[in-house]
Amino acid sequence: MHLKPFDYFKPATPAEFFEIAAQYQSGRYVLMGGGTDILVKMKHRLIRPSVLISLQAMAELNTIEHANGNMIIGAGVRLRQINESELIRQHLPALSQAAGWVASPQIRTMGTIGGNVCLDTRCLYYNQMEWACSFAPCFKRGGDICHVVKKGNRCYALFCADTPPALLSMDARLIIAGPFAKREIPLSEFYQDDGCAPRKLGGNELLVGIKIPLQNISISSYRRFSIRHAIDFPVVGVAVHLPAATLGGHTAPAIAATGIQSRPIRLESVEAALKNEDPTQSELGAKIEAGLKEVRLIRHGGISPGYKREILKALIQQGIQDCIQKGDYQNEKAG
Amino acid sequence: MKKPVDLKINNQTYVLEIEPHRTLLEVLRGDLGLTGAKEGCDGGECGACTVLMDGDPVLSCLTLAVEAEGREITTIEGLATDDELDPIQAAFIEEGAIQCGFCSPGMIMSAKGLFNRTPLPSMDEIKAGISGNLCRCTGYVKPLHALMKVAEKNKGCAGK
Numbered sequence: 206m207h208l209k210p211f212d213y214f215k216p217a218t219p220a221e222f223f224e225i226a227a228q229y230q231s232g233r234y235v236l237m238g239g240g241t242d243i244l245v246k247m248k249h250r251l252i253r254p255s256v257l258i259s260l261q262a263m264a265e266l267n268t269i270e271h272a273n274g275n276m277i278i279g280a281g282v283r284l285r286q287i288n289e290s291e292l293i294r295q296h297l298p299a300l301s302q303a304a305g306w307v308a309s310p311q312i313r314t315m316g317t318i319g320g321n322v323c324l325d326t327r328c329l330y331y332n333q334m335e336w337a338c339s340f341a342p343c344f345k346r347g348g349d350i351c352h353v354v355k356k357g358n359r360c361y362a363l364f365c366a367d368t369p370p371a372l373l374s375m376d377a378r379l380i381i382a383g384p385f386a387k388r389e390i391p392l393s394e395f396y397q398d399d400g401c402a403p404r405k406l407g408g409n410e411l412l413v414g415i416k417i418p419l420q421n422i423s424i425s426s427y428r429r430f431s432i433r434h435a436i437d438f439p440v441v442g443v444a445v446h447l448p449a450a451t452l453g454g455h456t457a458p459a460i461a462a463t464g465i466q467s468r469p470i471r472l473e474s475v476e477a478a479l480k481n482e483d484p485t486q487s488e489l490g491a492k493i494e495a496g497l498k499e500v501r502l503i504r505h506g507g508i509s510p511g512y513k514r515e516i517l518k519a520l521i522q523q524g525i526q527d528c529i530q531k532g533d534y535q536n537e538k539a540g
Numbered sequence: 541m542k543k544p545v546d547l548k549i550n551n552q553t554y555v556l557e558i559e560p561h562r563t564l565l566e567v568l569r570g571d572l573g574l575t576g577a578k579e580g581c582d583g584g585e586c587g588a589c590t591v592l593m594d595g596d597p598v599l600s601c602l603t604l605a606v607e608a609e610g611r612e613i614t615t616i617e618g619l620a621t622d623d624e625l626d627p628i629q630a631a632f633i634e635e636g637a638i639q640c641g642f643c644s645p646g647m648i649m650s651a652k653g654l655f656n657r658t659p660l661p662s663m664d665e666i667k668a669g670i671s672g673n674l675c676r677c678t679g680y681v682k683p684l685h686a687l688m689k690v691a692e693k694n695k696g697c698a699g700k
Binding site: 210248312 | 559560562563566582584585587590593597598599602606607650654669672673674
């Protein structure tokens with residue numbers, strides 16, 4: 206399907222971007238990183254922007270820096286680079302794994318980490334050709350009904366990107382540039398549980414980078430369950446990060462998930478249930494299950510919340526096992 | 541409004557004027573007659589439109605043609621020389637790794653991208669390398685055999 210005509214800009218710097226953006230009301234333009242999601246939505250006529258601003262020429266968004274105890278990844282770094290970077294594989298294994306799970310080799314070559322963090326929510330009743338959708342317009346299509354949660358008073362489309370749980374589990378922060386200044390916010394504050402507007406990014410703002418503190422974060426894992434192995438979004442994806450102190454059984458692991466609500470979240474109730482527990486003990490399953498009872502889950506394409514809870518439990522257990530195997534826990538314990 | 545764009549495709553430079561909303565796939569097929577890249581799903585799910593950009597596989601249906609300026613694009617038409625097929629193409633023929641042929645150019649370009657980076661891939665790496673290409677004849681086994689054959693030949697060459 207052909208794209209509708211639009212005005213096209215390709216700024217080379219954030220300053221140039223703000224000059225262009227100032228000429229248009231936000232909402233009239235869309236930003237394009239790799240284009241693998243936004244162009245599909247435009248082809249499906251889900252959005253009809255009159256202006257498209259490509260971020261592909263911004264060289265300064267394309268760097269990976271390791272300095273002062275932080276890893277700073279430019280928003281324009283491709284998912285393939287993240288997956289293959291030895292630096293990221295060594296320090297942030299869950300992020301490397303999550304990037305490697307996204308869609309297909311072609312899409313990972315094109316798609317950016319910034320685009321993945323800002324990915325729109327998805328729903329069976331929304332992500333279709335406009336003309337193929339015979340349902341009454343839902344919230345996300347500008348209507349006043351949710352077909353997934355009956356009597357729901359908002360959109361319950363699901364956030365399904367792979368990399369944000371890995372970043373959340375590592376307490377990542379976003380570097381957001383505005384026309385006059387930059388600001389830094391915790392990734393967890395960037396999202397809200399609203400399928401229509403999952404991100405809190407102001408008009409004329411630009412996500413320029415992601416900052417990840419590197420203290421003790423080498424022990425992490427990302428696992429996901431999807432219907433198809435490739436070219437698919439996760440039904441659920443789970444990142445587990447065991448800080449070194451956890452390996453001594455003193456603090457809680459950090460656990461974050463995607464595919465369960467309209468935003469990626471830290472599973473705080475599960476983290477609390479596992480606090481001060483020895484991660485190598487065999488009875489973790491019951492504790493994870495108890496923690497998961499407090500997590501609200503949304504149905505996804507015929508997959509019930511109960512089934513999702515079972516998958517989550519298994520992925521969390523596997524993630525903890527991955528971390529134990531990767532870490533020196535056994536050695537520490539023996540020592 | 542059309543924009544002047546120079547596209548370097550298969551080592552040849554094309555001087556074009558392109559509207560920004562047109563995809564690389566539309567320009568390849570419609571303007572340049574390079575119909576090897578196929579339009580399948582047109583939404584990033586099938587891989588039939590795969591071409592190489594600076595040696596790595598991308599989906600030409602989700603690449604704006606204007607974004608391809610300054611990049612080295614290789615399509616299936618650019619693999620063979622006048623009298624010699626690319627080893628991947630030759631292996632596909634030898635193994636009979638084609639049924640209807642619609643997915644073959646995309647699959648071969650994905651494999652080419654894989655071999656560019658990993659000349660001696662394992663079977664698992666080959667499977668991952670072409671995981672973004674769907675074949676609706678369900679003919680994955682023969683392409684995998686063909687690509688293993690290429691890997692083995694590369695191994696032979698590397699050993700000499």
